[in-house]
Amino acid sequence: MTPAERLASLLTLPPPDVIGWRRREPVAGAEFIKQAGRWQAAFAAHPGQRFALYFQDSLSFAAALFGVWQAGKQAWLPGDLTPASRQALASRVDGFAGDAPPPPELAPVEPASAPAVADRLLDVEAQQLVVFTSGSTGQPQALPKRLRQLFDEITALEQAFGATAPGAAVLASVSHQHVYGLLFRVLWPLATGRALQAQSLVVLEDLVELTPPGARAVLIASPAHLSRLPLVENVALDQVFSSGAPLPDAALPDCLRVFGRAPIEVYGSSETGGVAWRQRNPGAPVHWQALPGVEWRIEDEGLCLRSPHLDETGWMVSADRAAAVEGGFELRGRADRIVKIAEKRVSLTAVEAALRASPLLADLRLVPLTEPREQLGVVAVPSEAGWQLHDAQGKRALAEALRACLADVVERVALPRRFRFLPELPFNTQGKSTQARLGQEFDPRRPALRAIQPTEGGQDLTLFIDPALPQFEGHFPEHPILAGVVQLEWAEMFGRERFGITGEFAGMEALKFQRVITPDRLVTLSLTWAPGKLGFRYHSAQGQHASGRLLFATP
Template sequence: MSPSQRLCALLMSEADASGVVGWRGSEPVSWQDFRLLARRWQATFARQEAQRFVLFFADSLTFSAALFGCWQAGKQAWLPGDLTPATQAALRPQVGGWAGDGAGVEGVSRLQPADVPAPVPTRPLDADAEGLVVFTSGSTGAPGACAKRLRQLFDEINALETAFGRPQVRTVVASVSPQHVYGLLFRVLWPLATGRAQQARTLVYLEDLPHLLPAEEAGGAALIASPTHLGRLPVEPPLSASRLLQVFSSGAPLPDAALPDTLRVFRHAPIEVFGSTETGGVAWRQRNPQAPAFWQALPGVSWRLDEDRLEIRSPHLPTLDWTAGADRAKAVDGGFLLQGRADRIVKIAEKRVSLQAVEDRLQQGGLVSAVRLVVMNEPREQLAVVAVPTEAGWARHDAQGRRALAQTLREQLLGVVERVVLPRRWRFLPELPRNAQGKSTQAQLMNEFDPGRPAVRDIRRDGNTVTLTLLVDPALPQFDGHFAAHPVLPGVAQLDWAVLFGREHFPLGDTFDGLEAVKFQRIVEPGTQLMLTLESPGAHRLNFQFQSALGPHASGRVLFTGAST
């Protein structure tokens, strides 16, 4: 039976009822218990008149049971990447209910798995059913809904097993959410289709790996990771990291700078998978020492170039027609090299501007190592830049100021764009903001221009602790009216910053639930360089401390309820 056939009949077979479908920490979960939960969800969805339902779970086994119960009932599952107020507003008129963690979708009924007194009849899933809607990452615009037929997903699992299946790998551990197509395919569907066990809990820190792997006699494991996670590996990894026989990375390009650490920790390079929400997986590579850096197509996928634009034909697409992608590429013996996106042309002041060309020129000047452009619409349409300075760039920034560095970079662009469209707004950071999939979304980049957000000069991580160096600009609006003769930073602003940066660096619960042991020991004046230390022992608590060269300023704990993926 092929992996796709096994997925179609997942709830029908009882042959492996006593086997292990996965783990919650060190506790095994049997196929019998999994199928019972899935059938309870099936009964719940079958009773609903509506066809579309939001699923939002952190626990991947509970997610899997709800997903297959939804499909078995002939319904369509919608998988948002978050449940922010904006996302909820977009979902509310389109779905008939939701199932999962946290507060859910306000105004839409919450579903629970039904009690099933007798076996629920099951049948093979219809592979042509349009059973899923997932959302794009929002890295080049607002997140968009993308419908998938089950055969597109299941055929891709066949390709993954053909390309990467190793019998020694018996467990799948993941640092990525099942809410996104990469996590759905690699963390959920692939192990279910091939009899591998999945770890239900998300790996947040590599140091937690010993608590998420079964006993050594259970075999090796695969880690489903993001470029963000692989770029923050500990200096002293746990000994159990040697049991990770495969490490996967997808969702965004893996920076070259991350490769030495991955080789040091895992003794082999990650398997990088190139694709998108719309196209599914397209190609892969593994950059071990002396290995080629080109991409080769996944089984069943064909590619060609129209001038320099990549076109693909794939069973993971809605049709088998040739489809133009959004990437430029160059053919090499054995595969292709990516050359940047082809769809990043905008109009500013009636002038066509290639965002890629602007970013390339900025990085060629030696003052910035990474950069992303966004188009701001207020007060008028203009370019804005989020950049990571090099050592030379930071030296100029610290000696001459942010404006001087920005002006130097503007002058570098005069040969690329006309003066009227030169970027007018700049933010310099120690690293680009990235989501759990390793992508810099438009929303994240736009947030950097919030006038109430302090500038971040440095970020340091050590396990579940993050320390940020914040520059408290006298122009911050939090000083307005507080107080005219002797401005000080309000305590509520410090609490806001603790929660703001806590949510950006840790998977905290959905809902604020209170404060504990809060102390304000020293005022914060304009121009202070603050050290904000954040520690999150779990999704429900965030410890914070503000200090400067003068000593401690504030500390306490913020409590949260609900789960976060």
């Protein structure tokens, strides 16, 4: 039986003794089938056809997902539950199932008391999944998928990678609410008999607790996670996967040090599914190799694809430029993107290329902004030379030097007006620099993040306390200090971003304010995370300023 066939008949087959784990507790296959049957009965009894699913626990999510499918209904997967996503979902689906508050105007669906019995195979040609994601545009997009597209991709993944991790448990730091996590974290283990860990890995130290006793493991990770590895070596994993965004070259040495091998990088998107892979071990080729069943060709520098993971059987023109090389292809960046700034047509591709050519930058993303007017923002990681200019002459001098690089590319009226300089690009929990996440960096209430240093069980963030921060207004005019409530807000904000905390704030403990924080200085925010507790400590050359723990409810 192929992995695709096993998924189509999952709820009709004899269940395995153990289908997965919740931390150190095994979950029986029979209990999973029973829970999926309860969801099947609930969705079958509901008059609606479309249901949004949002769970933190991957086994609970999988039970609800197969319950929807077995009931012949359609599952919608929002990548987040921001106010914009909630509002958009409310007009498109008929119900909500999950462990988060439902969108407005949607009553939650609860599993039935008695399970239904699955008496048929799933219809693989049915369009029973809609991926509802903002992607790189910032606007939610509904991408429908046939079950065949998903299940055939799992067969291809097992053909390509199954031999590298026979029988290994599957752990993940990425969410199953996105296609990458859905495929690798949920469907792949269910289709191949691998144990599925229901809880997310937040920091690498969680491996000990989340790996089943005596088992080997594979890690499904994001570039954001692999770019912040702790100072450890020889972590025992059969394999590490990375997808969702490009893995920075700078992350490879740490991956080799920690894991002893480079991650398997998978290239694809929500629209195309998996396309190709590479593993940049020392001496290995750096080009991309197509996944089994995927065909590709180059037309006018554009990458064209034909794949069973697509709904159409013909060739699809992707949004990426590429060049053919022996054994595969190389990616050459995104196809040209045009926006209007001050009524002028601006090629984002040309602007990015010109800025990347500057020795002052190591990486960047462009952000078209609409408030207070249409303008172009730049979120950038300066090079060593860029930071030297920044520190010697200020942020404005670095921004002006970068604008000068664009004199022959963009008319003056459309030049980028806002710059945010960071030690690394911001990513969401899926490892993507989405427009929504990048746009948050232009919030004037955010402190400037100057450095990030991994620590044992946490991270140290170096913040520049800019006198222009609006939090200083009125607090106090003659002797400005940073209010304690602002320090708590920053600890929670950075904690959620750095550790993927999703639970609701539930309280504080051991709170101490020892020394005021005044403007125009560097302060280190040390964060540590254990389940339910975010430890924080503000300190600087002056000594310790504040410390405590923020408590979060389990989602």
